[in-house]
Amino acid sequence: MQPASLILASGSPRRRELLTHLGVPFRVLVSDIEERSAHSDPALVARDLAEQKARATAALPGGDAPLVLAADTLVALDGALLGKPVDAAQNAAFLRTLSGRTHTVFSGVALLHAGELSSGVTATHVTFRALTESEVAYYAASGEGLDKAGGYGIQGLGTALVERIEGEYSNVVGFPLTLVAALLRSVGVPVWGRA
Numbered sequence: 001m002q003p004a005s006l007i008l009a010s011g012s013p014r015r016r017e018l019l020t021h022l023g024v025p026f027r028v029l030v031s032d033i034e035e036r037s038a039h040s041d042p043a044l045v046a047r048d049l050a051e052q053k054a055r056a057t058a059a060l061p062g063g064d065a066p067l068v069l070a071a072d073t074l075v076a077l078d079g080a081l082l083g084k085p086v087d088a089a090q091n092a093a094f095l096r097t098l099s100g101r102t103h104t105v106f107s108g109v110a111l112l113h114a115g116e117l118s119s120g121v122t123a124t125h126v127t128f129r130a131l132t133e134s135e136v137a138y139y140a141a142s143g144e145g146l147d148k149a150g151g152y153g154i155q156g157l158g159t160a161l162v163e164r165i166e167g168e169y170s171n172v173v174g175f176p177l178t179l180v181a182a183l184l185r186s187v188g189v190p191v192w193g194r195a
């Protein structure tokens with residue numbers, strides 16, 4: 001059997017599940033880049049890191065597929081970036097920062113096609129409820145936010161933190177499907193049976 005011509009360059013189970021929804025066969029190959037960008041604008045950082053992940057994966061043994069797809073998600077508030085919390089205490093601090101306010105989630109997506117990169121970024125605005133200290137402690141203790149940008153997962157228990165969302169839901173989970181589908185279709189890959 002031929003290996004799938006599309007590689008998903010991501011270790012994120014959320015991205016794997018979301019890509020499955022598009023009905024495109026793929027395999028997973030993950031590189032380990034140091035997430036560092038020369039940009040400071042969060043949208044440009046997310047796009048740059050997605051491009052770096054795609055290129056790094058393509059350079060791995062077994063990475064020379066016709067198509068390599070990667071993404072990066074960042075949470076931004078007041079010009080600062082909230083990455084993945086290192087522990088429950090930092091997760092609680094992130095939640096206090098986000099409480100009662102609107103932040104922006106940026107996901108960059110990059111598609112490497114025959115050596116050529118195409119990429120884009122999607123922004124979604126998410127407003128948190130004003131959280132009580134016991135809610136912060138309860139969520140931080142759940143551990144759900146530890147492997148997630150901003151320290152929460154809107155697709156899990158974290159949905160109870162959110163009062164309002166403006167923009168695409170899948171983008172918050174880490175993989176904006178409108179952009180992913182457009183990039184795949186732009187290089188002739190059928191999504192839901194339509195190229």
Ligand SMILES: Cc1cn([C@H]2C[C@H](O)[C@@H](COP(=O)(O)OP(=O)(O)OP(=O)(O)O)O2)c(=O)[nH]c1=O
Nearest residue numbers: 010011012072073148149152153154172173174
């Ligand atoms: C805000 C938010 C983020 N996230 C996740 C999506 C991403 O997996 C993660 C952001 O980290 P990323 O560095 O974008 O991705 P990753 O390290 O998990 O995976 P890879 O680099 O291998 O692709 O945060 C959620 O799952 N739900 C949410 O609500």
